[in-house]
Every structure is written in C-alpha cells, then in structure tokens.
Amino acid sequence: MRTFARFALAAVICATALPVLAEDKPTLNIYTYDSFAAEWGPGPALKAGFEKTCGCTVQFTTSEDAISTLRKVQLEGASTKADLVVGLDTATSGEARATGLFAPHGLTLEGLSLPWSDAEFLPFDYGYFAFVYNKEKTPNPPTSFEELIALPASFKIVIEDPRSSTPGLGNVLWVQAAYGDRAPEIWKGLKPHILTMTRGWSEAYGLFLDGQADMVLSYTTSPAYHAVAEKDDKYAYAPFTEGFVPQVEVAGLLKTAKQAELGKAFLAYLVTPEAQKVIPTTNWMYPVIDIGDALPAAFGKPPEKVLPIDEAELAANGRAWVDAALAALQ
Numbered sequence: 001m002r003t004f005a006r007f008a009l010a011a012v013i014c015a016t017a018l019p020v021l022a023e024d025k026p027t028l029n030i031y032t033y034d035s036f037a038a039e040w041g042p043g044p045a046l047k048a049g050f051e052k053t054c055g056c057t058v059q060f061t062t063s064e065d066a067i068s069t070l071r072k073v074q075l076e077g078a079s080t081k082a083d084l085v086v087g088l089d090t091a092t093s094g095e096a097r098a099t100g101l102f103a104p105h106g107l108t109l110e111g112l113s114l115p116w117s118d119a120e121f122l123p124f125d126y127g128y129f130a131f132v133y134n135k136e137k138t139p140n141p142p143t144s145f146e147e148l149i150a151l152p153a154s155f156k157i158v159i160e161d162p163r164s165s166t167p168g169l170g171n172v173l174w175v176q177a178a179y180g181d182r183a184p185e186i187w188k189g190l191k192p193h194i195l196t197m198t199r200g201w202s203e204a205y206g207l208f209l210d211g212q213a214d215m216v217l218s219y220t221t222s223p224a225y226h227a228v229a230e231k232d233d234k235y236a237y238a239p240f241t242e243g244f245v246p247q248v249e250v251a252g253l254l255k256t257a258k259q260a261e262l263g264k265a266f267l268a269y270l271v272t273p274e275a276q277k278v279i280p281t282t283n284w285m286y287p288v289i290d291i292g293d294a295l296p297a298a299f300g301k302p303p304e305k306v307l308p309i310d311e312a313e314l315a316a317n318g319r320a321w322v323d324a325a326l327a328a329l330q
Helices: 005-017 041-055 066-079 093-098 145-150 166-193 201-209 222-229 260-270 311-328
Strands: 027-033 057-063 086-088 120-136 157-159 195-198 215-219 233-235 246-254
Touching: 027 041, 027 066, 027 260, 041 057, 041 260, 057 066, 066 086, 066 093, 066 166, 086 093, 086 260, 093 120, 093 246, 093 311, 120 166, 120 260, 145 166, 145 195, 157 166, 157 201, 166 195, 166 215, 166 246, 166 311, 195 201, 201 215, 222 233, 246 260
Parallel strands: 027 057, 027 086, 157 195, 157 215
Antiparallel strands: 086 246, 120 215, 120 233, 120 246
C-alpha cells in the first residue's frame, strides 16, 4: 500500500479552514463468506456494478463460510453493523428466519428460473451437491452411496463438517433425503472411505486436487470451473442414481439496517441480467434467471432427479440428523 503522507496532511489543514465540499457517500455494509468477496469471486464485480448507480460505497465483511456468517449475525443481534447478509442458503435460511433479525425484502420476483415465494430471502444462484472425481484416475466412479460403500476401503473421499460448512450440511441432508431412517447405516458404511472431514470446502477440494482422495464433496458445477477457467475437461461429478439435493444461495435484509433502501436496491440488482451474468464464472453456480449464451456450455443442464428438503422438517430434525451422522462416524 502506498502512503501519501503529505497529501493527508494537506487534507487535514484544508478541513480545518474550509467547509466540506462534497457529502460523504453512504456505506452499504454486507456480511458474506470469504470466497464471495475474494478478488476471484463475484463480490468485486457486483460491488463495482452497483456502485456505478447507487451513489454509495459497498463494504464487505467476511467470514469463512455461510454458517460462520450466520453465527456472526446471531452473536451481534440487533447491534449488528450489517445491512445485508449475502450467501446464506436454503439449509440455513430457516434458522436465520427464526432469529427474527431479517426483514421482508418487498420485491416482486418475476422471471426467475426456479420457483420462489420467500418473502424474506432472495435467491441469487443455485447448484447441487455432488461428488467430483478425476476421470483419468477414476474412470468408473460409483453411481450411488451404496456403490461407494461397497468399494474397497482404499477408495477415499473428502467431506466437510456439517457444523461449519454448508456443503457438509448439504451432504447430511442428501443422505437423509435419499435414505431416511437408513441414513445412520449409510454414514457407518461411508466411514472407512472418509480420508478426513475438513472444516470448509476449500481445504477439502485442495486435498482432492493434490491427489490425496478419489472424490470430494462439492457441486455438480465444479467441473465447469476446470473446463472454462483451466481448459481442463478431466473432472466430472459422479451420477448418483438417488438424485441430488439443491443448494439455493440467498440474500436477506436486516431489520436494523441503517441503509435499508440501499439494501433493497442491492437485492433488486442481484437478480438483474448484469449481475446474474457475473455469477456463473465467479461463483461457479447456476444463475437464477435465464442469461442465454452468457452461461457457458460446460455447465450443462441441471440434474433431472432432485431431492427437495422441506424447511419445516429441516428446522424440526436438522440437528438430530447432523448428530446421528457424526455419531455414526465416531
């Protein structure tokens, strides 16, 4: 960082003698997860695009993961500095709603490519949890959890902790949606294949790319990253016949927002074609509106067999499902 000491001193002198020549811009404070605001994530482009018209400054405050972001808001409560939270998902939005900290967004949502009627949380991208593998190293991947369990114990996977990672929680919901009361049995069968359970997605994916595991819990869209950004088509996701659990990422406005109108404007901006065209090749998820040819062909079509999760059922049983999974892995 360059230090312009003499210019700063001149500014202080002028400020004591002259009135302020321009009003300070309002700041829209957004809590989100690290990779969203990273230089390679969607945050910088969305910030720049919104700032062109809002007459404001967008400021991101980040946590490791969406779950960590929610915990931060819960801890701060009504004293939070956040105007918006961006990056919760359909597995955490019920818990977020129960805090009573979020306000209705008041937007009329038309033209979305997925059904949506949530009055508090706005969708901005979506994907499906899946196990990603290297086609050169694993030419015949398992096509179900039960096939995976039946493989020799030397076949290893990396998964994420459901207590700290949204993919980790999504994996618990996936097994539960596919197997119901048999879920603990499936987790017990998976145990010999689990190389490790990481705190977050980045660590897990890094271990997989380093060749330490045969598959990693990620997304059906992860191979698109390698194909588009790296021109490498050797990665794919295992076509599990049970179907796939979706993850819809959402944004919400805080009741205590100091910049509520700017917050609503940012939410509206998130679902514009300009903003949605940023999502696929920065967050590597599907956009929530049709962006035509701006969606790279490498993304393909979403899976046909989808296993939905009911929010009320998740709220009532989610913690027990996580506890049962962790107990089975002990």
